Each structure stands twice: as structure tokens, then as C-alpha cells.
Amino acid sequence: MTGLLTLFYKELLRFWKVSLQTVLSPLVTTLLYLLIFSHVLEAHIQVYPGINYSSFLIPGLVMMAMLQNAFSNSSSSLIQSKMNGSIVFMLLAPLAYWEFFAAYVAASVVRGAVVGLGVGLAGLWFAPLSLAHPLWMLAFAVLGCGMLGAAGIISSIWAENYDQMAAVQNFIIVPLTFLSGVFYSIHSLPPFWQAVSRVNPFFYLIDGFRYGFFGVSDVSPRLALEIVAACFLALSLATLLLLKSGFKLRK
Amino acid sequence: MTLPALEIHQVYKSFGRVQALQGIDLTVQQGEFFALLGPNGAGKSTLINILAGLALADSGKLAILGHDVRADYRQARRSIGVVPQELVYDAFFTVREMLRFQSGYFGIRNNKAWIDELLEHLALTDKADAYVRHLSGGMKRRVLVAQALVHKPPVIVLDEPTAGVDVELRQSLWAFIQHLNRQGHTIVLTTHYLEEAEALCHRVAMLKQGQVVTLDTTANLLNRHTAIQLRLKLAPSCLPAALKELSCGQDGELFKLSLRRHADLEGVLATLRESGIEVEDLEMVKPDLEDVFLELVK
Numbered sequence A: 001m002t003g004l005l006t007l008f009y010k011e012l013l014r015f016w017k018v019s020l021q022t023v024l025s026p027l028v029t030t031l032l033y034l035l036i037f038s039h040v041l042e043a044h045i046q047v048y049p050g051i052n053y054s055s056f057l058i059p060g061l062v063m064m065a066m067l068q069n070a071f072s073n074s075s076s077s078l079i080q081s082k083m084n085g086s087i088v089f090m091l092l093a094p095l096a097y098w099e100f101f102a103a104y105v106a107a108s109v110v111r112g113a114v115v116g117l118g119v120g121l122a123g124l125w126f127a128p129l130s131l132a133h134p135l136w137m138l139a140f141a142v143l144g145c146g147m148l149g150a151a152g153i154i155s156s157i158w159a160e161n162y163d164q165m166a167a168v169q170n171f172i173i174v175p176l177t178f179l180s181g182v183f184y185s186i187h188s189l190p191p192f193w194q195a196v197s198r199v200n201p202f203f204y205l206i207d208g209f210r211y212g213f214f215g216v217s218d219v220s221p222r223l224a225l226e227i228v229a230a231c232f233l234a235l236s237l238a239t240l241l242l243l244k245s246g247f248k249l250r251k
Numbered sequence B: 001m002t003l004p005a006l007e008i009h010q011v012y013k014s015f016g017r018v019q020a021l022q023g024i025d026l027t028v029q030q031g032e033f034f035a036l037l038g039p040n041g042a043g044k045s046t047l048i049n050i051l052a053g054l055a056l057a058d059s060g061k062l063a064i065l066g067h068d069v070r071a072d073y074r075q076a077r078r079s080i081g082v083v084p085q086e087l088v089y090d091a092f093f094t095v096r097e098m099l100r101f102q103s104g105y106f107g108i109r110n111n112k113a114w115i116d117e118l119l120e121h122l123a124l125t126d127k128a129d130a131y132v133r134h135l136s137g138g139m140k141r142r143v144l145v146a147q148a149l150v151h152k153p154p155v156i157v158l159d160e161p162t163a164g165v166d167v168e169l170r171q172s173l174w175a176f177i178q179h180l181n182r183q184g185h186t187i188v189l190t191t192h193y194l195e196e197a198e199a200l201c202h203r204v205a206m207l208k209q210g211q212v213v214t215l216d217t218t219a220n221l222l223n224r225h226t227a228i229q230l231r232l233k234l235a236p237s238c239l240p241a242a243l244k245e246l247s248c249g250q251d252g253e254l255f256k257l258s259l260r261r262h263a264d265l266e267g268v269l270a271t272l273r274e275s276g277i278e279v280e281d282l283e284m285v286k287p288d289l290e291d292v293f294l295e296l297v298k
Helices: A002-017 A019-041 A053-084 A097-123 A134-158 A162-178 A191-198 A201-214 A221-245 B044-052 B073-078 B095-105 B112-121 B137-149 B167-182 B194-200 B218-225 B241-246 B264-274 B289-297
Strands: B006-015 B018-028 B033-037 B059-064 B080-083 B155-159 B186-190 B203-208 B211-217 B228-235 B247-251 B254-259 B278-285
Touching (some): A002 A019, A002 A053, A002 A097, A053 A162, A097 A134, B006 B044, B033 B194, B044 B186, B095 B137, B167 B194, B186 B194, B194 B289, B203 B218, B203 B289, B218 B289, B241 B247, B241 B264, B264 B278
Parallel strands (some): B033 B186, B033 B203, B155 B186
Antiparallel strands (some): B006 B059, B203 B211
């Protein structure tokens, strides 16, 4: 376990050393969303009865920040190691592929949680927030960050350069998070876009996470949890198989 | 029976249509100081990468102290320390942090004493808390050496460790590596500085186009492959016809003759005397590994 714990600690230290960029910057960006959207739409929209729009918005923004930062953590660390060659230090060591996976995913979960906690606490200044089902909230947070941590590993193994890596982030991860019901309930969408939303796994993450706060959701939280858990397992399995094969890492 | 430090049997590796390794067979015994030489593209780094687990062989068997590099990769990697050829580092961390992490990857928790010793031997003590990105090329190279040694591997592989390193540092690095060799560590070295291999290594393997073209002790290679060169300045400046068959070139007034043995000198001098030619200057040049290398890779 020493190898795994060391790699995990190294990954934590890596993002903590540049916390202005990795923690404070996404926190400020997310709070700007909250500030603008809540002020503009507060008086016009009420998604769930008895819950004002700012309160509705906060869990979605927290989850969005967590997902994007969990993805960034594993993907940016690995692509940098690949590009500058320092990945050899890990490849030369007797680390098992599953230790590699566990350390990177766990560090992604921590980074996601730190940013999410920051956004959530700062959000309390804008609107009140209840916590109806904390364990559900926690389960969606951990599974969501784990999913994106694994997706970050896969993307950075596949990407040959920073440009390809940025393409995955900008053309897949960001659209999926924005179109997942962060700012609205999918019931407000036309039937076609509702159907499209239902094939976006991020929708279930946001919806289930929001259920943890308010006890209300667009779809059954149990179904959401099952879909999210299945996605996490599928991505984890794919990552483990890639790491075991040495694809693009061990020539 | 003592296990060999490295056992490499019928290893093949290709990159697309390029055959990088074509049936390499090599055994390195424990405690040896072994050189792996060859021109660029001969397959030296590929072979080292496969040993270290950075690349995967298409076929063949490789074992480090009896541990298969695929089936028993954890033990194999614990047994080997590799200094990579490229100057790679993680920009986020200091020298000491890098060494602590590398120890941890190898399962070692409290390694401060050995890290301090390594830093001292490699003249890095005052740079321990500096970021690696701020160090000079030579210092970065030394950090790589320290990282390779952090888990006290019985087999140490150095892939061009002195490239771009100044003379003073090169000498201190070799003194340290020789010290480790005397303590029983097996050293495998690739270098472009052939005089280093000649001075340090007991045995040499030369690779060409992915094959071992020669494998022998350094002394045997030097005796076997290259003649002694005799350089003569003559008055009058002409070479008798009887010596023309020994000629291997001319540099201005300097005639170069190739001799198999030192004893052949007597015959050359006798021929010159009989021809009435006086020797104004004479120099015997012993072959070095570079001559052997050039002869073999021709």
C-alpha cells in the first residue's frame, strides 16, 4: 500500500501547490455563475415548489464544479507527465495498474470535494440550503468525481498532446455538464431534449445530488444511483484494462 | 548457483516495420560492470526500456535476478534502478520531494538516511529543497541518478548517464558508481564516451541493427580486433616497397603502419635500415575501444 499512498499523496500535493489555479479559480468562476444567474432569474423561475431558484442552482453548480475539477485533476496531471516524460518515474516503479488507478481517482475525488465544498459553503451566502438526505448527496458526489477521475485517466492516456486533451475537455466534458440540468429541470425542456438529457449520465449525477439536498428530483433517485454506479464501474473497468495493457504508456 | 543479474533470451521487438531487436541473447553476471555499446538506433535503449518495463517485448524472455520482467514485474522492478537517457523531471517538486516519492513508489517509507547519503555523494545536499526545474542540466542528471538508486537496486542500468555532464562531475559520478560496483551492485552502462566503457567495464556487448555483433571482455576485444598503429616520420620521406602492405594511411609526412604485435616492430626497423632510410620520429598507438567499435559497426 505504500506505493499507492505515496502516489495519492503526490497527486494531492501537486494540485495543492497550485491551488490558486486548481481550487480558487474554479471556485470564483462557479460563484460568478451563481451571482449572475441567481440575480437575473431569481424573480422569474421557480423549478420546485417552495425552493427559490438560487437554492435550486447551488447543488447543480457544486456538482458541475466537482465533475470538471475531478476530470481536470487526473487528466492534466497525467498528460503533463506524459508530455514531459516524468511518467517514467511511476512506470519504472513496482506499482500495480490498480494502484495507479486508485491513487489518481482518489486524488480526483479529493480535488472535486475540496472545490465542491468551497462552492457549497460560499453559496450559503447567496441562498439557504437544506440537506435532506446527506448520504445520497455523498454517494452521488463520490461516484461522480470517481467517474470523471477515471474518464480523465482514459482521456490523457489516449491524447497525444495538450490540444487533443483540451478537445476532450471542451467538446465532451463541458457540454455534458452544461446540458445536464444544472440551470434547469429537464421537465422544462421539449420532449426531444428531455429524451436527449436522459442519455447524458451527468444529468443523473446532478439530479441525484440535488435530491440529497431537497428530497425532490426529476427521476427516481434510486434509478439515478444505479445508472451512475453502472457508469462508474464501466469507466473504472475500461481504465483498469487500459492501464493493465500498457496502451500508449508502455511502448 | 548464483542467479545471473540479467538473463535475456531471444528478445524481439519491432516498431511498425522497423525491427528494433532481432533475437538478443545476453547474460550479465552479478557484480559485473558491463557495457552495452552500439551506434544510434542499434537497439540499446529499446533493450533497456524492455528490461525496465517501459516497453514490452514482442517475444523472448527477460529476467532480472531470476525475476521475469512481465510475470514477476514487481520483484523485477525492485531489483533494477534505471537512469533514463532523457533529462526528465516533475516541475512541481523539489529534489527531496522527488526522492521521497520515488522511495514510496518502491514501498520504502522512511528513507531519509539513504536519501541524505545519496544527496551527499552526488553533491546535491545544498540543492535538496530546490525545485528540480531550477537546476542546471548536470544537476538534473544527478537527480536522475539519485532517483534510480533510491531503492538500493542490486542491478543499476545507466543509459548515457554522462551526456552533457562536465568532466569534474563525470569523474565524481564514476567514482560513486565504481564504489557501488565494489559493494556488489551490477552495473550496466550505455555510453557514447567509449573511453569510459574502456576504463570501467569488464565486459562489452556491441549491438548493431538490433543484434549482438560481439560479446567479450574488454581486454579480449582490444587484443582481438585491432592492430597496433605505428606512426613514422622518415628521412628521406618515402616508404620502402616491402612495407607498403602494412601501410594503413599517411598524414602529411607521417606514415601509418598497422602491426599485429609489438614484436613486428623489429622487422619494420630492419627493413628501413636495409633500405638506408632513417627514422626521425616514431610513435606506437595502442588500439582503443573506439577503434574496435568502428571496425565492428563498419
